[in-house]
Amino acid sequence: MPGEQRPGRDMKSFVLPETGQLLETDDPWEPVQLLDSFGRPVEPAAVYFKDLMAADSSVLTPRSYGMDLLRWWRFLWALGIEWDRATREDARDFMLWMKLGDKPVRVHWRHRDKDPADIPRPSRVGRPAPGSPNPVTGKPSIGRKYAPRTRAHCETVLRSFYDFHLDRNSGSLLVNPFPLVRNRRSARANAHRNPEDDHKKERTGLYRPTVPQEIPRRIPEEKYTEVFAGLRSHRDRALLAFWVATGARAEELLTATQGGAIVGQQTIGVTRKGTRDYQELPATPDAFVWLRLYQEEAWKKGVPRGRRHPLWWTLRRPWRPLEYDAARMMFNRANDLLGANWTLHDLRHTASFMMLDDPDMPPVYVQHILGHKHLATLDIYNRxxxxxxxxxxxxxxxxxxxxxxxxxxxxxxxxxxxxxxxxxxxxx
Known part of the structure; x- marks a missing residue:
C-alpha cells in the first residue's frame, strides 16, 4: 500500500535476474509482448502497448518502451513486489541501482547451463577499457554503467506507464511511484509560460537524471575512406555511399524499394521515421554506381526482383530483407579494422556537416533533406x-x-x- 515501509534492502549486491522476455511478433496488432518467466503475457504492459499503437506510434515505440518495462518487471520479480503495490521507495531504489550498479551481463544461450567460472571471457587485448574514450574517434566506448540517456528514458517510460494506469484505475494502484519534482506535482509543465518565450527543458521527474548535451561527430574524410575500404561487398559499399549522400537515418534507408531508386533523377525514396511520409532524397552518382554493381550481383544469385520488392537484401539464402541490426553489425565489422566506434548515425551527422559546409546550400533545404521539423534543430551543427x-x-x-x-x-x-x-x- 502507499506509505508502507519496505524492509531495508542492500542494493549494492543486487543483480538483476534474466527472467521473462520481450517477444517480438509478426502481428501488427500486437508487435511485442512482455512475457513472465512462465511465458505468460503481462496484462498491464499489453494494455499499455495497445494504447501506444492506437495513438499512432511507430511500431518501434512499443519495443523501445518494452525494454524499460522488462527491466522494471525483473526488478519487481526479484523482490517479490506486485506492479500495482510498488512504492516511491521501490522506484527510488530502482533508479539508484541503475545509476550506481553495473549493467547485467547477458549470458549466451550456449553457456546458460555452465558454471560462471567455466564461461570463456572475450579477449579485450588492444581495446579501450569500458567507458574510456576511443583513441581513433574520441567517443567514449560503452561502459559498465547505464548511460544517463538510458536512465532518463526509463524513468519517463515508467512514469507515463503508471500515469496511464492511474487514469484507468487499474488494480490497487493509488499513486505513481515515479513522482514529479516537488514544485510540479500539482501543475502542468510551463503553466504560466509567456507564449512568446521558448519552452524550458525541465527535469519533470524527481528521479530523472540530467542528460548531457552531446555534440554530433563527423567522420573525417580520410577515416571514411578507410572504413569504406574495409567493407566486404558491393551492397555494403552502396549502403554507406547512400547514407553519407542522403543523410537519411539508418532504418529509413532500409525501407527503400527497388522502384524507389530512380537513376535518371538521381534520387532514392525512403519512408520517414517520425511522420512515415514517403520522401525522395538526392544522392551522388557514385552511390548509384555501387548500387548497380550490387543489384547485378544479387540478381544473378536469385534475389527477388521487382519494383515493389525491398532494395536491400541479405547476402545469403534464405533471402530476407536487410534489417537494422544486420546493417549495424556490418558497419561494426568495418569499424573493428580501425579500432573505431563510430555508429551508423554518425554517417547522418557527416552528411549534415558536408551539406552545411557548402555556402551555396541554403539551410532550409538541408532541414528538408534531413527531415527535421524545425530549422533550429540544425543549431547543434554550429557548435x-x-x-x-x-x-x-x-x-x-x-x-x-x-x-x-x-x-x-x-x-x-x-x-x-x-x-x-x-x-x-x-x-x-
Missing part, C-alpha cells in the same frame, strides 16, 4: 566539435611559437647619464 577545437588550439600555439621566433628580442632599456645628472645633481 565546434572536439576535433575542430583541438585543431584550432594547436594552430594558436603554433602561431604564438612562430611569432616568438620572428620578433626581435626585447632588451631592457638603458638609463640616459645626462638625465641622471640633472635629476641627482651630477656624479653619474
Amino acid at each position: 565546434p566539435g572536439r576535433d575542430d577545437v583541438i585543431a584550432a588550439g594547436l594552430a594558436h600555439h603554433a602561431r604564438m611559437e612562430q611569432r616568438r621566433k620572428t620578433q626581435p628580442v626585447r632588451r631592457d632599456p638603458e638609463y640616459n647619464p645626462a638625465s641622471l645628472n640633472v635629476l641627482f645633481g651630477g656624479g653619474f
Whole structure:
C-alpha cells in the first residue's frame, strides 16, 4: 500500500535476474509482448502497448518502451513486489541501482547451463577499457554503467506507464511511484509560460537524471575512406555511399524499394521515421554506381526482383530483407579494422556537416533533406566539435611559437647619464 515501509534492502549486491522476455511478433496488432518467466503475457504492459499503437506510434515505440518495462518487471520479480503495490521507495531504489550498479551481463544461450567460472571471457587485448574514450574517434566506448540517456528514458517510460494506469484505475494502484519534482506535482509543465518565450527543458521527474548535451561527430574524410575500404561487398559499399549522400537515418534507408531508386533523377525514396511520409532524397552518382554493381550481383544469385520488392537484401539464402541490426553489425565489422566506434548515425551527422559546409546550400533545404521539423534543430551543427577545437588550439600555439621566433628580442632599456645628472645633481 502507499506509505508502507519496505524492509531495508542492500542494493549494492543486487543483480538483476534474466527472467521473462520481450517477444517480438509478426502481428501488427500486437508487435511485442512482455512475457513472465512462465511465458505468460503481462496484462498491464499489453494494455499499455495497445494504447501506444492506437495513438499512432511507430511500431518501434512499443519495443523501445518494452525494454524499460522488462527491466522494471525483473526488478519487481526479484523482490517479490506486485506492479500495482510498488512504492516511491521501490522506484527510488530502482533508479539508484541503475545509476550506481553495473549493467547485467547477458549470458549466451550456449553457456546458460555452465558454471560462471567455466564461461570463456572475450579477449579485450588492444581495446579501450569500458567507458574510456576511443583513441581513433574520441567517443567514449560503452561502459559498465547505464548511460544517463538510458536512465532518463526509463524513468519517463515508467512514469507515463503508471500515469496511464492511474487514469484507468487499474488494480490497487493509488499513486505513481515515479513522482514529479516537488514544485510540479500539482501543475502542468510551463503553466504560466509567456507564449512568446521558448519552452524550458525541465527535469519533470524527481528521479530523472540530467542528460548531457552531446555534440554530433563527423567522420573525417580520410577515416571514411578507410572504413569504406574495409567493407566486404558491393551492397555494403552502396549502403554507406547512400547514407553519407542522403543523410537519411539508418532504418529509413532500409525501407527503400527497388522502384524507389530512380537513376535518371538521381534520387532514392525512403519512408520517414517520425511522420512515415514517403520522401525522395538526392544522392551522388557514385552511390548509384555501387548500387548497380550490387543489384547485378544479387540478381544473378536469385534475389527477388521487382519494383515493389525491398532494395536491400541479405547476402545469403534464405533471402530476407536487410534489417537494422544486420546493417549495424556490418558497419561494426568495418569499424573493428580501425579500432573505431563510430555508429551508423554518425554517417547522418557527416552528411549534415558536408551539406552545411557548402555556402551555396541554403539551410532550409538541408532541414528538408534531413527531415527535421524545425530549422533550429540544425543549431547543434554550429557548435565546434572536439576535433575542430583541438585543431584550432594547436594552430594558436603554433602561431604564438612562430611569432616568438620572428620578433626581435626585447632588451631592457638603458638609463640616459645626462638625465641622471640633472635629476641627482651630477656624479653619474
